[in-house]
Amino acid sequence: MVCNYLDIIEGRKTAGQSVAIIGAGGIGFDVGEFLTHAHDGRSEAERFDAEWGIDRSYASRGGLKPAVDEDAPRRVYLLQRKSSKVGDGLAKTTGWIRRTLLKKRGVAMIAGVDYKAIDDAGLHITINGEPKTLAVDTVVVCAGQEPRRDLFAPLQAAGVPVTLIGGADVAAELDAKRAIDQGTRVAAGL
Numbered sequence: 001m002v003c004n005y006l007d008i009i010e011g012r013k014t015a016g017q018s019v020a021i022i023g024a025g026g027i028g029f030d031v032g033e034f035l036t037h038a039h040d041g042r043s044e045a046e047r048f049d050a051e052w053g054i055d056r057s058y059a060s061r062g063g064l065k066p067a068v069d070e071d072a073p074r075r076v077y078l079l080q081r082k083s084s085k086v087g088d089g090l091a092k093t094t095g096w097i098r099r100t101l102l103k104k105r106g107v108a109m110i111a112g113v114d115y116k117a118i119d120d121a122g123l124h125i126t127i128n129g130e131p132k133t134l135a136v137d138t139v140v141v142c143a144g145q146e147p148r149r150d151l152f153a154p155l156q157a158a159g160v161p162v163t164l165i166g167g168a169d170v171a172a173e174l175d176a177k178r179a180i181d182q183g184t185r186v187a188a189g190l
């Protein structure tokens, strides 16, 4: 019942009806969105317009119509250890969109969580010290990324000049901008 986010995103595992996501960083939010995305035969554009209240026919004033929240296909809890607001560390200009979307889809976003155990009853946690059991059938881990450096030592041993960049350098708080910056500098220095 426990898997990592790659298993879910790449389709090796399918989450059940009730899911706890451990880690509410950017990846946790993406996984939350993925798991609450309804597949109901409408096109993505139709779904998007309905969910955000966009009227492409301009029949209503301002091109807006009442938004219709999606019925999420599963119950999702998005958890973090930090006691700050869930999603506080997301990008300034887009973070509100991601928080709003998950709220619209009924995702329970919980801060101040300590993880105690996982068993057949679900995920045992404390929330600001209060014990609670989330009766989930799937736990997706979106925390504790480790850099993958399998090629680094063999290349060095073979005498190939090698520089660690991006996720292989630092995997915590994944940051594409830093990876691009590092890669560009290495390339420019060749």
Ligand SMILES: Cc1cc2nc3c(=O)[nH]c(=O)nc-3n(C[C@H](O)[C@H](O)[C@H](O)COP(=O)(O)OP(=O)(O)OC[C@H]3O[C@@H](n4cnc5c(N)ncnc54)[C@H](O)[C@@H]3O)c2cc1C
Pocket (backbone or CB within 6 Å): 026, 027, 030, 151, 165, 166, 167, 168, 174, 175, 176, 177, 179
């Ligand atoms: C779900 C998710 C959401 C994210 N959202 C954001 C975001 O919103 N903003 C942000 O800034 N960052 C985000 N990130 C992080 C961002 O994707 C990474 O920081 C960035 O991709 C790191 O770049 P990289 O070049 O180090 O690694 P990667 O982009 O992973 O590239 C490594 C490449 O090397 C290839 N490779 C691996 N082994 C070999 C081999 N032996 N031979 C040849 N090729 C190989 C891989 O196939 C891959 O294409 C997110 C990450 C995930 C997983």
